[in-house]
Amino acid sequence: MTLSQLRTFALVAKLGSLHAAAAHLGVSEPAVSTALAALRQDLGDPLFVRAHGGIALTPGGRALAEYAQDIVGLAEQARWEVSHAKTDTGRLKIVATAPFAEHAAGRLLDLFTRRVPGATVDVVVEAAEDVASLLLERAYDIALGARPPLTSTAATDVGLESAPFLRYQRVLVVAAEHPLGRLHGPVPLAQLLGRPWFAGPAGIQDSTEEGRWLASMGVAPEIVRLSSETDALAAVRAGEGTMLALGHIVRAEIRRGSLVRVPVAGTPISGLWWASTLDRRRATTMARTLQRFVSTADATAAMVAPGGSRGLERRGSKFHVALWS
Template identity: 55%
Template sequence: MTLSQLRTFALVVRLGSLRAAAAELGVSEPAVSAAVAALRQELGDPLFVRAGGGIAFTPGGRRLAVHAEEIVGLADQARREVAETNGSTTSLRVAATSDFAEHAACALLDAFTRRLPDCEVELVVSDGAALGDALVRRAVDVVLGPRPGSGGFDAVPFLRYQRILVASPDRPLPELSLGAALRQVWLTGPAGLEELSEEGRWLAGQSAWPDLVRFPSETEAVAAARAGDGVMLALGHVVRADLRHGTLVRLPVPGTPVQGLWYATLLGRGRASAAARALQQFVTTPGATAAMLAPPGAAPTAPRRPPVHVALWS
């Protein structure tokens, strides 16, 4: 089997169709079929069968998919690391959930690149449920945010946060109970309430799920809460000034505030790059904490680095 065949099969599994894999690779569908056919012949397994207008993978096909993703990711990592030995810079791909990316990631990574000026960082903003898979596929080197599920990861907690239920002082609850709060409109950022986060798990354990209104950013959701459009489970350090000035009030319903931890997660068993390990060590330092919790607009203590490259995953 070849790396090209494994890359093709990994795409078929991820996208769920030969046609989609062909479009992603920029080749014809027969070329994708030929690559899969070669794997079928060599391994003696059909890998997938046609089912219900789509494809269903055999146990052997699912097992191959896991190895194919890791082999392709490892090959891509090796290619990057060898290329870096011929240049003066190191690349690092960091994935984060939207809330961490909005409130802390850029300040953190800016502080990190001051320590390692030859490291170029790409920040990918993604749904939390996809981050563990991205690590396994080596699509990213580090995940920042909620701890991904099981997968042989090395996760280090680095920042404790709390989410406080807040609302406009002009929109009080009829009673300070969780039931009354759940009957309100809840305002959130683009990801809603992440399933892997402590606040997502807390809310999933309640008797009802509130109506969520998602905004393009948590900053816009906070503004809507100030305007009286609903309640919000906001990060405590983000709304501290609002609470002090009285533009928002805390709703002390049972179960809140919700305490959580953000983690820096790498591939375990020594599979992470040196730059990834350096970032994981840096996030636990006082300098990193100060950068993440600094109020918006705080002046940096050193000349600015070029901006961190930011990408979005659909």
């Protein structure tokens, strides 16, 4: 059994045709047949039978197809990592969901790049629903923020490994002079529906704990999406409405009395940020290093430290980590 034979079989199994696999590989159909014949003889299984102008895998063929895809993918990853070992060893391509990117990415990744010699990072912000497919396509090495939805077919097929690294709380806040600030709990959520709810560009995502909480309440407030949660909080400070703010971001203002927490049933809402990679056989070494690092005490302290810049800044068409001390 050789890598070339497995690559050929994996392609035949995927395309369902020896002719299509030969065209894709740029070889003759007899060459494909020869490779598969050697593989069938080695394994003692026909692997497939011809059917309806194509092929149908045997039970043994279906079992081999799963392994073949994994082995070929791992070989390609090894080839890429070896070829880039001298020039690109420390480069990490990160996909982040919007709230994490805005509130924690800068502090975390600044510390990571200082602690890991040679590490460099590029970050792009995407919706949680797209994360699994982006990891599958190897567009990114690791995802930080909301966990890819568990119902995602891609997440199941690929074998994502997600590790929680920061627990947060969302609280409903208004300005001290806002009428809602004088209410005593528990306040029915319906009582807040006539007021604007502000959020960042991602809104309140269905795949987050706050999204599931809102869905469980059976009501839908009017969500006004702004360019960032920072802008949303500025609108709340101005007395224009309410928002589900991160507790550690508004804690000092609540203590000072400039913001007031609205005691709605079911709040505060606890959630988690996750670090997600392909499984251990597919994740890059640097991605696994960051996945371990994010759960350390130093990383947590950096993400929740008060004051200063936390998130990302836009440079051209990409987001990059804003590295301010």
